[in-house]
Amino acid sequence: MTTLVLAPDHKNQSIEPISRLVNAALKLGEEVHVLTLGAIDQALPQAISKLAGITQLHILPAPPSDVLGFDDIAGALLPLMGEYQALITAHTGAGKHIALILAAQLSIAPVTGISAIIDRQVFERPIYAGSLIEQICSQDDKLIATIRTANFEPVEEQRACPIGELTAPPSNKQIEILEHIETNEERPDLSQAAIVIAGGRGVGSKEDFCKLEGFADQLGAALGASRIAVDMGWVPHHLQIGQTGVQIAPDLYIALGISGAVQHLAGIKNAGKIIAINKDVEAPIFKVANYGMIGDLHALLPQLQKALADEQS
Ligand SMILES: Cc1cc2nc3c(=O)[nH]c(=O)nc-3n(C[C@H](O)[C@H](O)[C@H](O)COP(=O)(O)OP(=O)(O)OC[C@H]3O[C@@H](n4cnc5c(N)ncnc54)[C@H](O)[C@@H]3O)c2cc1C
16 A cells, blocks of 8 residues: 655646655555656656655656646546545645545545644644644545645655656646746745744734845745735745745744734744744733844844844954
8 A cells, every 4th residue: 555645736836745745644554655746857757756665756747847737736646546545645735636636526525724634534633723733544545635734743864765767647627727826935935934924913004014024034034924914015925924824833933913812823833943023912912932022123133133233244
């Protein structure tokens, strides 16, 4: 019995989330194969083949310039599913989309948003913005699941496993992706960054939010935001942290002008140290923060930046 790990996003992808997915797959106690998109001679497939615990890497050919539709990827997976007992992928937009198409085609109830694997059938996932952890038992013969990768550690390296190329099936596009718009490539990806700086309503305006960019760049951090900052149009939605945004797992999270609503905290449960700057001493963010600075962020941030710059020089 074998588990297939699908690495669904072949553009701008790093090895770390796939490594975490492999770790999750190994917890099912079965052999693990990985399927990725791209070309054999690209760096990412070569790196994937060295993830400890996998015994086969399949490649679905897709030149970097190409944009494969989710239904095409699900179409390529469908004939393979006879050989696999389980398919797991990341709980991202692409991962969820492909898992749901495939589950519908196989008449399986997918298990989504898994944060822990108890055994082959029993899983945990957060509900109600992370206030409760739900334990669920999958009754289907096959498992199709999406994983919150931040909850699983990456695996070590091994000698490269065999790599085989699949034949892409004829296109069956029902949804066409017109364009991928690249986000700021210079800053680390929010879901994988070691340091995240995030702003909320307290930042005050779009112009003031730009000042956070300078702070993020000073620390080599990713930039994030609360939902209010997104709703105000100060930053794009993909920077939203929380229940309906990105789940992050940085070593250091710095929250500026964010109250710490339960829906926001749902996204930072796996953060290491938390520093909060807020002018309200009663703000709920201070209940989860390791360090707090109480005051106007517009006054405190320049002081903090200067102190860090002095430290760095
Ligand atoms: C179904 C649902 C899903 C949601 N999903 C998410 C989600 O994924 N992510 C998310 O973030 N929210 C989410 N929300 C919204 C959430 O409930 C809060 O409304 C939101 O997180 C609040 O954002 P905020 O902290 O920026 O704003 P506020 O709650 O308004 O807090 C602003 C804070 O800034 C402080 N402040 C103001 N001025 C300054 C200053 N000059 N200096 C220092 N501090 C200052 C204030 O004291 C205050 O604590 C969701 C809500 C619902 C109902």
